[in-house]
Amino acid sequence: MPYEKTDDKVVLKHPKGASVVILLFGATIVSWKASDRGQLGSPTERLFLSSKAALDGSKAVRGGIPVVFPCFGPPEHPDHSKLPQHGFARNKIWAFDSIVMDNDAGVSVRLILQPNPTITKLYTKNFHLVYVVTLAEHELSTDIHVLNPASSETLDFQALLHTYIRAPANEVSITPLLGKRYVDKTENSPEARSTLKEEGRSAVDVRTFTDSVYEDTPPEINVSWPGGDLALKLSGFTTLTIWNPQEEAGSKIGDMEEKGWERFVCVEPGYVRGFKQLGPGETWIGQQVLVVA
Numbered sequence: 001m002p003y004e005k006t007d008d009k010v011v012l013k014h015p016k017g018a019s020v021v022i023l024l025f026g027a028t029i030v031s032w033k034a035s036d037r038g039q040l041g042s043p044t045e046r047l048f049l050s051s052k053a054a055l056d057g058s059k060a061v062r063g064g065i066p067v068v069f070p071c072f073g074p075p076e077h078p079d080h081s082k083l084p085q086h087g088f089a090r091n092k093i094w095a096f097d098s099i100v101m102d103n104d105a106g107v108s109v110r111l112i113l114q115p116n117p118t119i120t121k122l123y124t125k126n127f128h129l130v131y132v133v134t135l136a137e138h139e140l141s142t143d144i145h146v147l148n149p150a151s152s153e154t155l156d157f158q159a160l161l162h163t164y165i166r167a168p169a170n171e172v173s174i175t176p177l178l179g180k181r182y183v184d185k186t187e188n189s190p191e192a193r194s195t196l197k198e199e200g201r202s203a204v205d206v207r208t209f210t211d212s213v214y215e216d217t218p219p220e221i222n223v224s225w226p227g228g229d230l231a232l233k234l235s236g237f238t239t240l241t242i243w244n245p246q247e248e249a250g251s252k253i254g255d256m257e258e259k260g261w262e263r264f265v266c267v268e269p270g271y272v273r274g275f276k277q278l279g280p281g282e283t284w285i286g287q288q289v290l291v292v293a
């Protein structure tokens with residue numbers, strides 16, 4: 001059996017050893033194990049999950065790949081005024097829909113989230129979210145589909161995959177972002193936080209507290225460090241957020257494990273500058289493929 005489903009999670013298993021664990025809470029991927037290409041040996045964990053993360057549905061998971069929808073950061077749009085930071089998708093129980101692919105190339109599961117009473121008391125817009133997670137030997141594909149089922153209203157949203165890559169934070173290089181415009185959310189004043197800067201580094205690092213939202217994300221991003229390399233192949237997304245709190249902000253995060261900021265970099269493809277405006281009946285798809293080098 002290439003997958004196992006229990007009340008609270010789905011585990012996909014590839015015949016060559018890779019695996020992924022997806023909680024129905026938030027559709028949060030909490031583990032992805034894959035082996036290096038061309039090397040024997042057991043698959044290794046590729047995502048960071050804080051040992052202090054709550055996995056019981058009491059709060060969003062600190063690590064893995066939380067799904068952010070319909071707002072990123074504190075709510076700014078009138079439709080989102082009752083929502084918490086990063087919206088509700090990472091805090092709600094998604095439904096298992098089906099296994100959509102199961103062959104030698106990979107195994108794929110489809111999860112869905114639709115309005116329910118716990119959502120409509122905070123958010124009254126109609127929406128239909130589909131999340132397709134596909135596991136291959138050295139790749140993990142995560143596709144988020146947003147459908148507007150309304151007959152006349154537009155759906156305004158932001159969406160993002162908050163990918164916590166397990167890596168030695170002080171040694172990672174992220175490319176190619178040279179010349180890209182970004183906002184720096186570590187700046188002190190609201191004016192400075194909304195002023196666009198231009199990236200002057202050929203390889204971006206996170207050795208200091210970093211919270212940058214890049215525009216016009218390239219279709220392929222490389223995250224490398226001595227002894228490791230992960231590529232992100234992206235489509236549909238317009239922004240790329242790079243986040244590492246370092247001690248300065250990380251020590252204030254209650255569910256961050258001791259010095260956890262030393263062990264990950266968040267590389268977050270999204271649509272988070274302005275709002276995607278989806279007409280009635282339209283669908284938007286954002287795809288992230290994580291590829292082991």
Ligand SMILES: O=P(O)(O)OC[C@H]1O[C@H](O)[C@H](O)[C@@H](O)[C@@H]1O
Binds near residue numbers: 086185211212241243
């Ligand atoms: O603590 P959380 O709500 O999970 O947010 C964690 C981080 O998410 C993103 O990376 C944002 O850009 C950061 O500003 C935020 O601090």
